[in-house]
Amino acid sequence: MKRFFVISMLAVLCTAAAAPGVVARRQGTATGEVKETGAETFANHCAACHGRGGLGDGPVAPTLRQKPANLTTIAHRRGGRFPRTEVTDFVLGNGKRVGAHGSRDMPVWGPFFRAANPFDSAVDVRVTRLVDYIESIQAK
Numbered sequence: 001m002k003r004f005f006v007i008s009m010l011a012v013l014c015t016a017a018a019a020p021g022v023v024a025r026r027q028g029t030a031t032g033e034v035k036e037t038g039a040e041t042f043a044n045h046c047a048a049c050h051g052r053g054g055l056g057d058g059p060v061a062p063t064l065r066q067k068p069a070n071l072t073t074i075a076h077r078r079g080g081r082f083p084r085t086e087v088t089d090f091v092l093g094n095g096k097r098v099g100a101h102g103s104r105d106m107p108v109w110g111p112f113f114r115a116a117n118p119f120d121s122a123v124d125v126r127v128t129r130l131v132d133y134i135e136s137i138q139a140k
Contacts (some may be wrong), residue, residue: 034125038133041126046071054137073140082135091127 036044046124049064051057054071061068075082088094091113113127 016026034122034129036126036129036135038136040129041130042133053133071134072137072139074134082138084131084135087131087134088127091130 006020016102042050042054046054047058048060049056049058050071050134051061051068056068058068058085093113113130
């Protein structure tokens with residue numbers, strides 16, 4: 001548990017190093033409006049481990065027990081098909097558990113990507129944009 005906490009804090013601290021020039025924006029309004037793009041969400045929440053280009057080479061990667069996945073080869077590993085539902089489930093912490101993302105009780109970015117209200121449109125928009133971005137960086 002202590003190791004998980006330390007790694008989580010490293011990820012938070014290294015995000016700025018992984019994504020220079022990306023400024024965190026306010027994540028919504030009372031109407032659920034999300035201003036952050038998928039690329040910005042990735043830079044702010046994924047790049048510390050997965051790297052700016054999604055290659056699994058972020059600044060936190062060397063400290064992890066398991067190397068982060070190369071997110072640019074998801075479609076290639078699935079026979080050329082990008083599995084949107086599977087990627088969305090990984091982001092939300094549903095289905096198959098990714099150990100490095102934390103448990104369902106204490107996910108690394110869970111509160112950000114999974115709201116207490118299942119009808120929170122801001123979460124839907126944020127996750128859809130992030131998955132769109134991950135799909136856009138797939139190796140050709």
